[in-house]
Amino acid sequence: MTxxxxxxxxxxxxxxxxxxxxxxxxxxxxxxxxxxxGEWSPQVVRTLVLGGPVREGTRFANLNHQGWKHWPTSAKVVRFTPHSDFAFRITENRTVWSFQLEPTADGGTFVTHRRETPDGISAVSNLLVGRFLGGQETFVPELLEGMGQTLDRVKDHIESGV
Structure with missing residues (x-):
């Protein structure tokens, strides 16, 4: 896919x-x-929501992978503004992942997918990424590429009417 x-x-x-x-x-x-x-992100294998519907404060667990390597993460929804802003913080590394949605003049949506590190990345996460996932120099470009793939897959799904 392009x-x-x-x-x-x-x-x-x-x-x-x-x-x-x-x-x-x-x-x-x-x-x-x-x-x-897991349908959108090339890194996520499966997500389990802990509790009821997703909203601010909801917790969930992910199983992620890079090739044969698998690892769990846990997250908490930290922003939930319907049709506008959705963000969750990964407990293990303190990163915040988000989707911001802006309506466009033609009735569509401009989507921004971000990964921010407002509190830095935890020392444990940096150690594990360095030892097992190729280091930040390799892992960060991989994450960035995966973010683009995630958005492409969301777009393809919606626009194909599946």
Whole structure:
């Protein structure tokens, strides 16, 4: 698949963007259904939501992978503004992942997918990434590429009407 998302890294922030021919409500329904994140993200294998519907404060667990290597993470939803802003913090490394949605003049949505490190990355996470995932120099570009793939897959799903 050709990547249509634009991706960039500035300091410790990673960002990918894409325009989707669907309303913010349609895009919101997909990106906040974290149980389906394995369909969009090339790193996520499975997500288990702990409790009821996803909203601010909801906790969930992910099983992630890089090739044959698998590892769990846990997360908590830290922002939940319907049709606009959805963010969750990964407990193990303190990163914040988010999707911001902006309506476009043509009735579509401009989507920004970010990974921020407002409190830095935990020492344990840095150690594990260095030892088992190729180090930050390798892992960060891989994350950035995966963010673009995530947005491409969301766009393809919505625009194909599947």
């Amino acid at each position: 990547t249509t998302a634009a991706a960039s890294a500035t300091g410790s922030e990673l960002k990918a963007t894409i325009s989707v021919a669907a309303s913010p409500a349609q895009v919101w329904a997909l990106v906040t259904d974290v149980r389906r994140m």
